[in-house]
Amino acid sequence: MSRFSLLSTLLKVAAPAALFFCFHPLALAKPYAFITNQGEDSVSVIDTAVDRVVKTIKVGHKPSGVAVGGDGKIVLVTNPESRDVTLIDGNTLQVLGSIPVGEGPLGVAVDREGRRGYVADWYQHVVRVIDILKRRVVATVRVGKSPAGLAVTRDGRRVYVANRDSDSVSLIDAVTLKVVASRKVGSHPFGIALDEKRRRLYVANVLSNDVTVLEADTLKPITTIKVGDRPYAIALARDGGRVVVTNQYEDTVSVIDAASLRVIDTLDVGEYPEGISTHPDGRRVYVVNWFSNSVTVLDIERLKSLTTVPTGEGSRGFGIFIAP
Amino acid sequence: MRRLISLLPLLALVWMTTAVAHGPSRQKIAVDVTIAAPADKVWEAIEDFCSIEKWHPDVTGCVHEGGYKKGATRRLTLANGGWIVDELKKYDPKKRMYKYRIDEMSTAKTIVWAGKEQAVPVLPVANYSAVIEVKPIDDNTTRVVWKGAFYRAYMNNNPPEEMNEEAAIEATTAFHRKGLENLKKLIEQSQ
Numbered sequence: 001m002s003r004f005s006l007l008s009t010l011l012k013v014a015a016p017a018a019l020f021f022c023f024h025p026l027a028l029a030k031p032y033a034f035i036t037n038q039g040e041d042s043v044s045v046i047d048t049a050v051d052r053v054v055k056t057i058k059v060g061h062k063p064s065g066v067a068v069g070g071d072g073k074i075v076l077v078t079n080p081e082s083r084d085v086t087l088i089d090g091n092t093l094q095v096l097g098s099i100p101v102g103e104g105p106l107g108v109a110v111d112r113e114g115r116r117g118y119v120a121d122w123y124q125h126v127v128r129v130i131d132i133l134k135r136r137v138v139a140t141v142r143v144g145k146s147p148a149g150l151a152v153t154r155d156g157r158r159v160y161v162a163n164r165d166s167d168s169v170s171l172i173d174a175v176t177l178k179v180v181a182s183r184k185v186g187s188h189p190f191g192i193a194l195d196e197k198r199r200r201l202y203v204a205n206v207l208s209n210d211v212t213v214l215e216a217d218t219l220k221p222i223t224t225i226k227v228g229d230r231p232y233a234i235a236l237a238r239d240g241g242r243v244v245v246t247n248q249y250e251d252t253v254s255v256i257d258a259a260s261l262r263v264i265d266t267l268d269v270g271e272y273p274e275g276i277s278t279h280p281d282g283r284r285v286y287v288v289n290w291f292s293n294s295v296t297v298l299d300i301e302r303l304k305s306l307t308t309v310p311t312g313e314g315s316r317g318f319g320i321f322i323a324p
Numbered sequence: 325m326r327r328l329i330s331l332l333p334l335l336a337l338v339w340m341t342t343a344v345a346h347g348p349s350r351q352k353i354a355v356d357v358t359i360a361a362p363a364d365k366v367w368e369a370i371e372d373f374c375s376i377e378k379w380h381p382d383v384t385g386c387v388h389e390g391g392y393k394k395g396a397t398r399r400l401t402l403a404n405g406g407w408i409v410d411e412l413k414k415y416d417p418k419k420r421m422y423k424y425r426i427d428e429m430s431t432a433k434t435i436v437w438a439g440k441e442q443a444v445p446v447l448p449v450a451n452y453s454a455v456i457e458v459k460p461i462d463d464n465t466t467r468v469v470w471k472g473a474f475y476r477a478y479m480n481n482n483p484p485e486e487m488n489e490e491a492a493i494e495a496t497t498a499f500h501r502k503g504l505e506n507l508k509k510l511i512e513q514s515q
Binding site for chain 2: 272
């Protein structure tokens with residue numbers, strides 16, 4: 001076969017294939033954003049290709065935290081009032097079951113493979129380890145008081161947790177399940193975000209209105225950055241080049257440049273922004289507005305709002321709600 | 325038997341610790357009123373942070389400090405003898421809105437609950453913040469929306485009825501409603 005005919009054959013196959021993937025609904029339907037609606041015991045599923053809700057899934061009582069892992073297949077939702085975690089298949093959008101998890105499940109994270117989930121217990125001051133295949137809690141790790149936000153490394157070997165009422169962050173060795181380091185941060189740390197490329201951990205401090213930046217390996221403080229009023233959660237965009245923080249009391253997000261560690265812009269979003277996650281394109285950031293019952297989609301390159309998606313009553317979306 | 329009885333306080337403690345499990349979740353209310361007047365005229369009536377003493381029947385006095393910057397305060401005197409200190413969080417005359425939160429309030433009464441004295445605040449809420457916004461509908465119709473977000477006053481589980489979610493929602497809704505209805509009356513009468 002001549003080189004030319006190989007190329008022409010390739011084109012003949014590739015062009016329809018490319019068209020198929022561009023326009024086929026299945027190809028469009030990913031990834032999803034899973035938004036917990038605390039006021040109506042449900043999760044709104046947003047198809048980020050069209051930015052609208054394509055399904056609403058009933059979960060446990062007063063859902064708050066959410067985590068997506070295992071290439072988008074595993075979705076964990078914490079239900080503080082029914083004291084369990086709902087497991088959802090992120091592809092079929094079916095509820096697979098629920099797992100009882102102690103007294104006050106709130107923050108949640110899942111490893112990249114989707115094998116293990118971690119659930120912070122607000123009242124019992126522990127992080128619980130869920131074996132997702134077995135669908136049960138297999139270990140409990142004592143951390144600081146009222147743990148909230150969690151982050152897991154890509155290799156699944158380390159877990160970070162913000163302890164709101166201890167004003168600290170703990171680093172858990174996921175193999176030995178021991179706390180190997182902890183560090184005081186600002187007042188009432190809540191949401192956290194891990195940048196493995198720059199080896200940094202960002203921590204939003206609700207009461208001191210700032211973000212603590214720590215070295216991820218040692219938890220050594222790098223700096224503290226003032227943000228808006230009542231910062232809540234953090235997402236990394238542009239491969240960690242931008243750090244975006246929701247400010248609950250001023251209906252804005254602060255955009256931090258990771259190189260200069262300075263706030264470069266403050267963007268308006270809906271009322272009482274809480275959860276925040278980044279689309280895998282690294283550019284679009286989804287902000288969950290608790291009071292407005294909506295999600296604001298931001299373009300973090302052009303620093304502007306693209307659209308607003310209506311969701312359910314009391315949307316929170318605390319955690320990584322879009323598969324990274 | 326004696327041994328068992330001596331264990332009872334411990335059992336009670338265990339029960340209480342478990343019972344504390346379900347924490348409160350944040351509540352929200354949105355009360356609105358439609359006024360037959362232009363938006364600018366309605367905004368004129370509420371733009372002063374202390375204007376509430378003129379249009380809210382339950383507010384008898386107001387002292388404003390710090391202008392219109394974030395962190396400015398107003399101290400409300402209430403008809404029932406109580407007081408509330410609000411702190412301005414956002415003031416945006418272009419959008420005809422401001423946002424504030426309660427910093428401090430007087431105690432309406434003290435009750436005993438779960439073996440402890442509990443101060444019931446004059447507005448039975450915790451971490452209350454609010455926004456009031458004027459929205460034009462047409463040239464002579466305006467909607468005013470007054471929203472509140474808060475937790476119930478009792479932050480542990482099993483709240484007394486004076487400090488539960490229903491009490492918080494009822495009291496704040498009534499406060500917003502009474503204010504807005506009187507605002508409507510005053511503006512429409514002066515038209």
